[in-house]
Amino acid sequence: MVAMWTVKVVSLGVVGLSLSLELLFWLFSRRRSERVTNKVLFFPSKVACVEHIFSPTLPHSHVCSLPHGVDTSFSRLLRYILSACSSLDLCLFSFSNMDLSRAVLLLHSRGVTIRVLTDRVYSAISGSQIGVLRKAGICVRCDVSAVHMHHKFAVVDGRMLITGSLNWTLTAVQSNMENIIITEEPDLVQPFVKEFCRLWGLNDSAQDLNSVTD
Ligand SMILES: [Zn+2]
Structure with a gap:
């Protein structure tokens, strides 16, 4: 009888323990997913003024015909890029978007x-x-291979990856159907960091000073 009760108590204990472990694991993964950025943005983006992203205190003199105070896919993308504190690595096929260029120049000046x-x-x-x-x-650096460097990704501070179909052009942002994933998952970010370093190293450092595309 005593032995049976002991078995019952022990099994209850085991069940209780596994439930608590599961609860702990669930809490841990919830906290982790709250901490790590994982976002998806779709384009075309609504067209809206992004001036407030560059100068948070918009001067009273600012006048333009675009809608204001609207959060769009593009304004979110700009914010993620401008969150860079130490480094920004860009691996891009096409880069002609003036606002994205302005964001990169602003980071450079910082x-x-x-x-x-x-x-x-x-x-x-x-x-x-x-x-x-x-x-x-x-x-x-320009890719020296015979094929296109067709990537469209950015790594912010070595911790956040921005990647998807979007070229950094006005057409891609305002007209095309495109997607972007923004993630801080190390398992996804690290291979891109590694690939960037590999591609960077592959291309001649002498190019840094050449102005063939000016
Ligand atoms: Zn405006």
Whole structure:
């Protein structure tokens, strides 16, 4: 009889313990997912003024015909990019969007280390911002391979990955159907950090100073 009660008590204990462990695990994973950024943005983005993102205290003199105070996919994307404190690595096929260029130049002026790896052919097309970035002293390398450097990803501070179908152009932002994932999951971010370093190393460092696309 005593033995049976002991078995019952022990099994109850085991059940209780596994339930508590499960609860702890659930709480832990909830806290973790609250901490780590994981977002999806779809485009085309609503067209709205993004001036307040660059200058949070908009001057009274600011007048434009676009809607104000609207949160859009594009304004969110700009905020994620502008959250960079120490580094921004860009691996982009096409870069002609003026607002994104302005964001990169602003980070550069704040002392954020910026590296841009881009497609040689597309860096030279009309409207490309690559020459502007180079002139500002930003380190740009063009892919030297015979195929297109077709990536569209950014790594912010080595901890946040922004990747998807979106080229950094006005058409992609305002007209095309596109997607972007923003994630801080180390299992996803780290391979991109590694791949960026590999591609950066593959391309001649002598290019940093050449102005072939200016
Ligand atoms: Zn405005």
